[in-house]
Amino acid sequence: xASDTRGSGGVCFRLxxxxxxxxxxxHCGLKTAPARPPDLAILYCEQDAAAAGVFTTNAVCAAPVxxxxxxxxxxxxxxxxxxxxxxxxxxxxxxxxxxxxxxxxRCAGERLGVPPARVLVASTGVIGRRLPMDRILPxxxxxxxxxxxxxxxxxxxxxxxxxxxxxxxxxxxxxxxxSGATVRIVGACKGSGMIAPRMATMLAFIVTDARISPAxxxxxxxxxxxxxxxxxxxxxxxxxxxxxxILASGLAGIPLISAPRGPAYGSFRxxxxxxxxxxxxxxxxxxxxxxxxxxVAVGGAASRxxxxxxxxxxxxxxxVKTAMAGCDPNWGRIxxxxxxSGAxxxxxxxxxxxxGRDVFRNGEPVEFDRKEMRRLLARKxxxxxxxxxxxxxxxxxxxxxxxxxxxxxxxEYHT
Amino acid sequence: xASDTRGSGGVCFRLxxxxxxxxxxxHCGLKTAPARPPDLAILYCEQDAAAAGVFTTNAVCAAPVxxxxxxxxxxxxxxxxxxxxxxxxxxxxxxxxxxxxxxxxRCAGERLGVPPARVLVASTGVIGRRLPMDRILPxxxxxxxxxxxxxxxxxxxxxxxxxxxxxxxxxxxxxxxxSGATVRIVGACKGSGMIAPRMATMLAFIVTDARISPAxxxxxxxxxxxxxxxxxxxxxxxxxxxxxxILASGLAGIPLISAPRGPAYGSFRxxxxxxxxxxxxxxxxxxxxxxxxxxVAVGGAASRxxxxxxxxxxxxxxxVKTAMAGCDPNWGRIxxxxxxSGAxxxxxxxxxxxxGRDVFRNGEPVEFDRKEMRRLLARKxxxxxxxxxxxxxxxxxxxxxxxxxxxxxxxEYHT
Numbered sequence: 001x002a003s004d005t006r007g008s009g010g011v012c013f014r015l016x017x018x019x020x021x022x023x024x025x026x027h028c029g030l031k032t033a034p035a036r037p038p039d040l041a042i043l044y045c046e047q048d049a050a051a052a053g054v055f056t057t058n059a060v061c062a063a064p065v066x067x068x069x070x071x072x073x074x075x076x077x078x079x080x081x082x083x084x085x086x087x088x089x090x091x092x093x094x095x096x097x098x099x100x101x102x103x104x105x106r107c108a109g110e111r112l113g114v115p116p117a118r119v120l121v122a123s124t125g126v127i128g129r130r131l132p133m134d135r136i137l138p139x140x141x142x143x144x145x146x147x148x149x150x151x152x153x154x155x156x157x158x159x160x161x162x163x164x165x166x167x168x169x170x171x172x173x174x175x176x177x178x179s180g181a182t183v184r185i186v187g188a189c190k191g192s193g194m195i196a197p198r199m200a201t202m203l204a205f206i207v208t209d210a211r212i213s214p215a216x217x218x219x220x221x222x223x224x225x226x227x228x229x230x231x232x233x234x235x236x237x238x239x240x241x242x243x244x245x246i247l248a249s250g251l252a253g254i255p256l257i258s259a260p261r262g263p264a265y266g267s268f269r270x271x272x273x274x275x276x277x278x279x280x281x282x283x284x285x286x287x288x289x290x291x292x293x294x295x296v297a298v299g300g301a302a303s304r305x306x307x308x309x310x311x312x313x314x315x316x317x318x319x320v321k322t323a324m325a326g327c328d329p330n331w332g333r334i335x336x337x338x339x340x341s342g343a344x345x346x347x348x349x350x351x352x353x354x355x356g357r358d359v360f361r362n363g364e365p366v367e368f369d370r371k372e373m374r375r376l377l378a379r380k381x382x383x384x385x386x387x388x389x390x391x392x393x394x395x396x397x398x399x400x401x402x403x404x405x406x407x408x409x410x411x412e413y414h415t
Numbered sequence: 416x417a418s419d420t421r422g423s424g425g426v427c428f429r430l431x432x433x434x435x436x437x438x439x440x441x442h443c444g445l446k447t448a449p450a451r452p453p454d455l456a457i458l459y460c461e462q463d464a465a466a467a468g469v470f471t472t473n474a475v476c477a478a479p480v481x482x483x484x485x486x487x488x489x490x491x492x493x494x495x496x497x498x499x500x501x502x503x504x505x506x507x508x509x510x511x512x513x514x515x516x517x518x519x520x521r522c523a524g525e526r527l528g529v530p531p532a533r534v535l536v537a538s539t540g541v542i543g544r545r546l547p548m549d550r551i552l553p554x555x556x557x558x559x560x561x562x563x564x565x566x567x568x569x570x571x572x573x574x575x576x577x578x579x580x581x582x583x584x585x586x587x588x589x590x591x592x593x594s595g596a597t598v599r600i601v602g603a604c605k606g607s608g609m610i611a612p613r614m615a616t617m618l619a620f621i622v623t624d625a626r627i628s629p630a631x632x633x634x635x636x637x638x639x640x641x642x643x644x645x646x647x648x649x650x651x652x653x654x655x656x657x658x659x660x661i662l663a664s665g666l667a668g669i670p671l672i673s674a675p676r677g678p679a680y681g682s683f684r685x686x687x688x689x690x691x692x693x694x695x696x697x698x699x700x701x702x703x704x705x706x707x708x709x710x711v712a713v714g715g716a717a718s719r720x721x722x723x724x725x726x727x728x729x730x731x732x733x734x735v736k737t738a739m740a741g742c743d744p745n746w747g748r749i750x751x752x753x754x755x756s757g758a759x760x761x762x763x764x765x766x767x768x769x770x771g772r773d774v775f776r777n778g779e780p781v782e783f784d785r786k787e788m789r790r791l792l793a794r795k796x797x798x799x800x801x802x803x804x805x806x807x808x809x810x811x812x813x814x815x816x817x818x819x820x821x822x823x824x825x826x827e828y829h830t
Binding site for chain 1: 472474475476504506507508509511541542543544655734737738740741743745747748750751753754755758759760762763777778780817818819822823825826827
């Protein structure tokens with residue numbers, strides 16, 4: 001029953017590979033690049049999908065977040081379609097923005113022949129600008145037409161990208177218990193900037209053919225997000241639009257997983273965690289301007305909360321992130337960040353490893369091979385481990401280095 | 416009795432201008448630049464000075480911080496000298512580092528003929544490296560000799576610099592109440608990187624000839640630091656070595672200010688606040704890689720604590736700081752940062768001004784003159800104001816933009 005999770009690594013898994021789901025995507029003019037990349041997409045389920053979502057914890061949240069949250073709740077976790085656009089966040093747009101988000105649901109629902117309240121909406125891009133509805137609505141009509149004709153057109157996984165350099169997808173499948181039926185989970189997400197923990201970071205869309213109740217789905221997604229999407233930081237900035245959705249078509253031919261317990265639920269939750277973990281790593285690795293993926297692990301802390309405080313402070317420290325960019329094993333910045341984090345912590349009992357090599361032990365520097373260290377730090381994946389003491393608390397975060405690329409992208413990405 | 420605070424603006428005020436104080440500085444080899452800049456200095460008071468200090472709140476604090484804190488307390492706030500070095504922080508250096516810091520006090524005390532427990536020490540620079548005592552101790556002997564011979568040699572204000580581009584000083588003087596005597600305050604500080612609020616950021620040395628008790632001095636420094644040094648952020652990273660010290664020689668010929676109350680104390684505290692404020696602004700303006708000083712003010716919040724949360728989130732947001740670098744009035748990032756800060760806050764009642772122009776009001780964008788805005792944002796000082804509602808809470812922070820210069824400095828400043 002072991003799942004075989006695969007991250008994209010050049011291969012783009014398709015949400016439409018999962019029984020019951022269809023997608024369509026197109027360029028409707030929200031992205032201005034001359035190549036006319038896709039910027040509007042629909043994910044559709046042939047029957048009512050069980051659905052769950054986790055959303056931004058930012059007090060300022062975008063109209064599509066408000067609408068999707070309401071539609072999931074009001075529909076008892078039953079959803080038929082999701083409309084997504086990139087290039088405009090529809091955040092801080094007042095009552096007009098709410099009307100636009102609802103109009104997107106209404107238009108898609110009418111054209112797809114499903115109740116508008118069973119349609120969700122997600123947007124990403126610039127804050128504070130109204131959506132060009134004269135382009136969005138005709139676009140939705142075209143896409144709904146493709147879906148009705150079973151033409152899985154365009155590239156959903158690319159349509160959700162903003163400053164992402166690569167599409168991010170992950171897939172897994174396993175044979176379920178006694179039934180022996182194959183169950184699939186495929187996920188796609190976008191990340192890159194305004195990415196920070198304490199929320200369902202970014203936009204993520206995950207589909208499965210598992211037969212599972214909305215309650216069990218909600219529990220599995222919450223568990224999965226806590227250690228994956230909520231443990232990613234690119235720049236500490238929590239977006240107004242973050243949304244992670246999972247839809248289950250129920251076509252896999254397994255007995256219903258009705259509650260969040262038991263072995264069938266356990267297998268599903270573990271497989272979902274693997275998919276979320278792969279997506280989270282891909283988000284960090286493709287952070288704006290990122291040269292490398294950094295895994296920050298803190299162990300031996302007084303509690304999980306202390307470990308998380310220290311890990312977050314290290315992972316968000318501009319000084320640590322620039323040191324990693326420069327292949328500099330600057331453990332002083334790591335210790336200093338942990339020290340200011342508020343985590344209970346005594347440096348005289350602490351150990352720091354960079355890329356598996358001890359650099360600091362019990363309050364004092366350790367000699368290490370600097371040439372070897374530079375070589376290790378030049379790789380695409382590096383690791384920082386702080387053993388804060390001998391307590392039970394541990395936490396792991398994913399981040400990326402801070403480079404000139406981040407500055408260039410963000411000093412030039414204009415409102 | 417109005418004071419005439421002057422920031423440096425090209426002029427470097429000297430601590431040795433204040434009656435009772437002498438300084439000496441030299442290059443002893445801690446800084447490796449070919450120009451042999453000063454890196455070791457002594458500040459000396461001709462008689463017991465009343466002294467107070469505020470120190471880093473980082474759980475990992477450097478040996479000199481521990482020693483200075485202990486000496487001020489044990490001596491009842493009476494101090495004769497301060498030894499300072501730049502280039503090596505003497506942090507995370509274990510018992511050996513503590514012995515080094517104490518040896519610096521002992522050497523200076525013996526050569527100056529004062530009790531070693533009346534000598535403070537402050538260090539700044541790389542973490543985790545031991546001080547080269549074979550250079551430091553001979554250096555202290557040379558400097559103590561100069562001071563004994565009343566040769567105010569070298570440049571104290573430059574000796575404390577690390578990645579600072581300019582020395583930072585501020586001065587004020589006023590005529591005190593009935594006595595009519597002139598009282599002076601001169602301060603010098605260093606900042607640049609690993610600068611963040613919630614502590615006495617950086618190294619600051621302030622001297623005055625006011626006659627004032629240690630208790631009153633402590634109160635005035637704490638008040639002053641709260642809204643100035645503790646309201647600066649360059650990169651959110653709180654150092655292990657931050658120290659702000661004030662020494663009062665008592666030579667001004669005014670009646671003793673014995674307690675933190677009354678008009679004479681009020682005048683002193685206001686003058687000290689002006690000096691701290693000028694130094695804090697200079698630290699932000701000369702942050703690593705900074706192109707401009709950014710003042711972030713939040714008003715109308717539910718409480719001062721809410722205002723501070725929102726102001727800090729805005730001032731530390733890499734997305735806001737890169738937008739300012741790019742002269743981009745990206746108010747969406749400002750609202751999003753305030754939204755994730757944990758401050759109680761409703762965007763439908765909020766207003767954002769950039770450089771005095773409304774850009775967002777009551778949850779919706781406001782049209783503004785983009786050409787004029789770009790011109791305003793290109794200045795060396797820019798401002799962000801968030802009116803979060805109609806509450807009584809307000810807070811103001813100083814920060815700088817985030818540029819390619821910060822990356823270059825910190826990816827290349829090696830351990």
